[in-house]
Amino acid sequence: MAGKTNRIGLEAVSYRGSKTTLCAGCGHNAISERIVDAFFEMGIEPSRVVKLSGIGCSSKSPAYFLGSAHGFNAVHGRMPSVGTGALLANGTLIAIGISGDGDTGAIGIGQFVHLMRRNLPIIYIIEDNGCYGLTKGQFSPTADLGSRLKTGVVNDLPPIDTCALAIELGATFVARSFSGDKKQLLAILKAALAHRGTVMLDVISPCVTFNDHEGSTKSYAYVKDHDDPLEEVSFVPFFEDISVDYAPGTTQEVTMHDGSKLYLKKLEDGYDPTDKIAALKRLHETQRRGEFATGIVYIEPDRDDFLEQLNTVDEPLAFLPLERVRPGREALEEIMESLR
Amino acid sequence: MLPTDLTVQENRAHGRAERVVNDFSIQVATVNGSGSQTANMVLLRSILLMGVPVSGKNMFPSNIAGLPTWYTIRASTRGYIGRKKEVDFLVAMNPETAKEDVLTLDPGAAVVYDEPLKLNALRTDLVFYPVPFDKLVGPVCPDAKLRRLVRNMIYDGVLAKLLGIDMALMEKALSRQFGKKGKAVALNQGALKAGWDYAEAKLAKQDPFAIEPMNETAGKILIEGNAAAAIGCMMAGVTVVAWYPITPSSSLCESLIGYMKKYRVDKATGKATFAIVQAEDEIASLGMVIGASWAGARAMTATSGPGISLMSEFSGLAYYAETPAVIFDVQRVGPSTGLPTRTAQGDLLTIAFLSHGDTKHIMIMPSSVEECYTMAQEAFDLAEQFQTPVFVMLDLDLGMNNWMSSAFTYPTTPINRGKRLNAETLKTLGEWGRYKDVDGDGIPYRSVPGDGMPAYFTRGSGHNAKAQYSERPNDYVENVDRLARKFETARAFVPKPAIDLRAGADIGLLGFGTSHWAITESRDQLREETDVSTSYYRLRAYPFTDDLATFIDAHDRIYVIEQNRDAQLLQLMRLDLSPDRQKKLRSVLHYDGLPLDARTVTDSVLAQEGFEVAKKDTERVSRSGMTGGE
Numbered sequence: 001m002a003g004k005t006n007r008i009g010l011e012a013v014s015y016r017g018s019k020t021t022l023c024a025g026c027g028h029n030a031i032s033e034r035i036v037d038a039f040f041e042m043g044i045e046p047s048r049v050v051k052l053s054g055i056g057c058s059s060k061s062p063a064y065f066l067g068s069a070h071g072f073n074a075v076h077g078r079m080p081s082v083g084t085g086a087l088l089a090n091g092t093l094i095a096i097g098i099s100g101d102g103d104t105g106a107i108g109i110g111q112f113v114h115l116m117r118r119n120l121p122i123i124y125i126i127e128d129n130g131c132y133g134l135t136k137g138q139f140s141p142t143a144d145l146g147s148r149l150k151t152g153v154v155n156d157l158p159p160i161d162t163c164a165l166a167i168e169l170g171a172t173f174v175a176r177s178f179s180g181d182k183k184q185l186l187a188i189l190k191a192a193l194a195h196r197g198t199v200m201l202d203v204i205s206p207c208v209t210f211n212d213h214e215g216s217t218k219s220y221a222y223v224k225d226h227d228d229p230l231e232e233v234s235f236v237p238f239f240e241d242i243s244v245d246y247a248p249g250t251t252q253e254v255t256m257h258d259g260s261k262l263y264l265k266k267l268e269d270g271y272d273p274t275d276k277i278a279a280l281k282r283l284h285e286t287q288r289r290g291e292f293a294t295g296i297v298y299i300e301p302d303r304d305d306f307l308e309q310l311n312t313v314d315e316p317l318a319f320l321p322l323e324r325v326r327p328g329r330e331a332l333e334e335i336m337e338s339l340r
Numbered sequence: 341m342l343p344t345d346l347t348v349q350e351n352r353a354h355g356r357a358e359r360v361v362n363d364f365s366i367q368v369a370t371v372n373g374s375g376s377q378t379a380n381m382v383l384l385r386s387i388l389l390m391g392v393p394v395s396g397k398n399m400f401p402s403n404i405a406g407l408p409t410w411y412t413i414r415a416s417t418r419g420y421i422g423r424k425k426e427v428d429f430l431v432a433m434n435p436e437t438a439k440e441d442v443l444t445l446d447p448g449a450a451v452v453y454d455e456p457l458k459l460n461a462l463r464t465d466l467v468f469y470p471v472p473f474d475k476l477v478g479p480v481c482p483d484a485k486l487r488r489l490v491r492n493m494i495y496d497g498v499l500a501k502l503l504g505i506d507m508a509l510m511e512k513a514l515s516r517q518f519g520k521k522g523k524a525v526a527l528n529q530g531a532l533k534a535g536w537d538y539a540e541a542k543l544a545k546q547d548p549f550a551i552e553p554m555n556e557t558a559g560k561i562l563i564e565g566n567a568a569a570a571i572g573c574m575m576a577g578v579t580v581v582a583w584y585p586i587t588p589s590s591s592l593c594e595s596l597i598g599y600m601k602k603y604r605v606d607k608a609t610g611k612a613t614f615a616i617v618q619a620e621d622e623i624a625s626l627g628m629v630i631g632a633s634w635a636g637a638r639a640m641t642a643t644s645g646p647g648i649s650l651m652s653e654f655s656g657l658a659y660y661a662e663t664p665a666v667i668f669d670v671q672r673v674g675p676s677t678g679l680p681t682r683t684a685q686g687d688l689l690t691i692a693f694l695s696h697g698d699t700k701h702i703m704i705m706p707s708s709v710e711e712c713y714t715m716a717q718e719a720f721d722l723a724e725q726f727q728t729p730v731f732v733m734l735d736l737d738l739g740m741n742n743w744m745s746s747a748f749t750y751p752t753t754p755i756n757r758g759k760r761l762n763a764e765t766l767k768t769l770g771e772w773g774r775y776k777d778v779d780g781d782g783i784p785y786r787s788v789p790g791d792g793m794p795a796y797f798t799r800g801s802g803h804n805a806k807a808q809y810s811e812r813p814n815d816y817v818e819n820v821d822r823l824a825r826k827f828e829t830a831r832a833f834v835p836k837p838a839i840d841l842r843a844g845a846d847i848g849l850l851g852f853g854t855s856h857w858a859i860t861e862s863r864d865q866l867r868e869e870t871d872v873s874t875s876y877y878r879l880r881a882y883p884f885t886d887d888l889a890t891f892i893d894a895h896d897r898i899y900v901i902e903q904n905r906d907a908q909l910l911q912l913m914r915l916d917l918s919p920d921r922q923k924k925l926r927s928v929l930h931y932d933g934l935p936l937d938a939r940t941v942t943d944s945v946l947a948q949e950g951f952e953v954a955k956k957d958t959e960r961v962s963r964s965g966m967t968g969g970e
């Protein structure tokens with residue numbers, strides 16, 4: 001594959017970051033690899049990308065992809081606000097935020113909630129291992145009922161379903177995947193890059209060091225056994241002239257903001273990811289069965305995002321010249337006159 | 341007894357003959373939510389329009405409606421616009437407080453009161469003017485629902501007649517207040533006139549107080565510090581604002597929203613050259629500011645003590661990761677919720693070192709509304725120049741009260757965007773490291789996303805000069821030592837103090853912020869009443885500049901005047917000063933939630949200088965208990 005370039009003439013190496021310092025086999029590493037693939041395949045200019053994160057093993061991973069993009073590893077649970085600020089300053093940036101289930105579900109739940117409400121154009125990924133990796137394996141708020149720690153402690157509090165919460169709060173692209181499902185994760189990530197608005201992607205990402213044992217509901221083995229895909233996701237970017245044939249009624253076609261196409265091939269019963277109530281119902285049902293519904297859970301491709309609502313000028317606010325941001329003498333004189 | 345007290349008593353004797361022209365204070369006691377603010381502003385502005393230096397202070401409860409509020413207007417021929425404790429003329433509209441309001445007056449004061457309150461029975465050494473407000477308001481305001489609001493305008497009419505304020509100017513002030521709302525103007529004009537007519541027909545002037553035309557206020561404006569700061573931010577070219585409502589800072593962002601909507605929307609496209617977001621809390625506010633500044637915008641937030649506490653962790657991140665941020669702290673009384681609607685200078689020590697680890701922050705300290713305007717602009721320059729948070733320290737008195745000021749001048753200097761990487765600098769630097777000190781001033785070069793320059797990874801964890809993750813002891817030490825060097829560099833760039841050296845003065849007074857107004861007046865009192873001459877150092881920033889030591893050396897005793905309990909500024913100074921200099925420091929402290937007044941400063945200095953000071957206290961402190969609320 002060496003030497004293969006994408007539509008903007010870059011090789012895959014241009015999308016790599018520095019060498020990972022996470023544990024070998026950590027689900028987070030697999031996610032970083034898929035992110036590299038997705039940005040490469042979508043032909044996105046790395047200098048247009050900003051990578052944001054909170055604190056945790058997961059939040060370290062922006063250092064391990066897109067090394068030539070700016071990154072900001074902020075404070076624990078507060079990446080949403082930093083990302084919001086960056087996008088307010090420059091709405092032309094492509095923002096990807098990496099969080100953990102502790103970073104989001106515990107300390108950061110407040111900022112998460114408000115980020116979802118605003119439909120800010122950001123890809124928000126939770127690398128979900130049901131525990132705090134970096135502080136050595138305590139339960140996080142996404143730990144399932146009855147899941148057991150290595151120490152024998154059993155979780156008896158109900159988990160926060162970040163997907164259900166995101167749908168409820170107004171995110172316009174909500175998906176769940178598994179770090180071990182290369183194909184599905186890559187398709188979802190590429191679709192995420194074609195979406196305008198908040199993408200909330202919960203990726204179950206086993207922590208091999210603290211939460212991969214028998215009795216844990218976030219171990220590789222458990223997740224593989226209990227993965228309940230909602231549909232078969234394929235994505236065709238706008239710049240690829242590929243037509244997908246399917247028998248009527250078997251596949252749902254969604255046209256994305258940039259003209260890309262998402263094909264969701266229905267499995268067993270007909271799941272409709274544009275139906276909010278059906279999506280929430282499905283999440284509850286699979287959870288009751290002790291399974292994980294994966295795939296695109298909910299999508300609303302055409303709602304105005306936060307930046308459109310603010311009605312700011314098209315250029316990045318950060319780069320407006322002084323004469324456009326300092327009103328003239330008459331303005332000051334008018335204000336002074338009104339105060340006399 | 342000091343000569344001062346003698347004069348005061350003479351002045352206060354009942355029925356005194358000599359007139360008191362343009363030098364007294366009026367206090368209006370009402371309940372909040374009754375629309376009295378409009379009547380008070382009209383009164384204030386009409387005195388300004390008479391050419392008389394004037395200031396207005398609102399003492400209000402933390403509550404939306406129904407609790408006592410006092411508004412004090414001070415006219416001063418010498419232009420003193422600080423607080424004056426004594427009330428000369430009371431307008432008693434609030435039945436709940438009227439009795440106590442009257443009982444605490446000094447002899448000789450005048451009282452306009454709501455007739456049914458029968459306050460004239462309380463004392464014989466005051467001048468009373470009963471006004472039947474309810475009877476007067478009926479005919480001028482047929483709509484019963486509006487009467488409560490219009491009623492207050494009647495006392496303006498009564499005062500205009502009693503004090504000799506030109507009715508034409510009062511009407512002018514009225515239309516200023518209501519702008520284009522013609523119906524409201526007409527209604528209130530009616531009420532004004534009803535008050536005037538009543539006073540003319542029924543009230544015989546017995547008090548000595550009068551407003552006479554002067555020529556001291558030509559071109560002057562009346563503005564709150566928060567609004568002045570907002571104008572400064574707009575002129576500084578702020579593009580991103582994130583905030584969370586909290587008294588007394590909300591009106592800074594709210595007036596900014598008003599100005600930006602008017603002056604910062606592109607004519608051609610109707611699109612805004614700014615984004616203002618009401619965040620979910622102060623943590624998010626500062627997070628947004630940091631994210632925006634990191635991406636190259638001029639970004640700010642405004643808050644008060646409780647918000648500052650929440651901003652602690654992010655402040656440390658911005659300091660260590662070196663992103664600019666402009667944070668206005670409109671200080672109120674703490675700790676905790678404290679007295680949310682009262683003023684203080686109590687956040688100094690918290691902010692100087694806000695966040696864990698070795699952290700130090702730049703603070704700049706405006707004293708006047710004009711400085712709110714200019715320092716708002718300086719704050720953005722400093723934040724970008726030093727790539728660090730800059731805190732602008734207002735207080736409730738400055739932020740929310742109306743101050744007379746010269747008109748603001750249009751900025752003529754270019755803005756300073758700091759050391760930003762571009763093709764040229766990149767070439768001369770050769771190899772760029774985000775945290776590399778190439779000029780010896782501790783300030784590195786930075787790039788921002790989307791500027792086409794090399795990227796870097798920003799983090800609050802340990803990093804080396806190339807912004808790479810590092811836990812190496814040497815990297816850590818080099819980095820924080822450079823940050824200390826950067827802070828040293830800032831000494832030469834922060835606003836310089838205003839120093840007034842008096843030859844032969846043994847004493848130096850030192851203060852900052854709104855204490856300035858009490859201090860300047862106190863210096864006159866000290867000189868005129870007791871022949872004590874003082875020098876004055878008005879601090880305008882932290883880190884301290886080098887002339888602080890020089891000033892201390894030139895005097896035997898330094899009175900550090902501040903509005904908090906723990907002498908926070910003095911403690912902060914101690915960290916920088918040699919033991920010899922530390923020994924010269926004395927404290928004048930004021931922390932009851934009301935603005936500092938000159939007499940308090942004078943008395944405290946004189947007492948510490950060994951003079952005998954008669955304690956004469958007309959404070960309203962006892963009342964604060966009654967005006968609780970959250």
Ligand SMILES: Cc1ncc(C[n+]2csc(CCOP(=O)(O)OP(=O)(O)O)c2C)c(N)n1
Pocket residue numbers: 055056057058059076099100101102103104127129131132133134135140
């Ligand atoms: C304010 C604050 N409190 C606590 C911590 C300690 N801390 C670091 S990471 C972490 C939890 C991370 O868990 P998660 O977000 O699930 O990420 P993971 O490491 O599992 O990927 C905690 C509690 C911190 N950095 N900051």
Ligand code: SF4
Pocket residue numbers: 022023025026027028057058129133134206207208209210
């Ligand atoms: S501790 Fe767990 S989450 Fe952290 S790097 Fe190791 S495997 Fe991954």
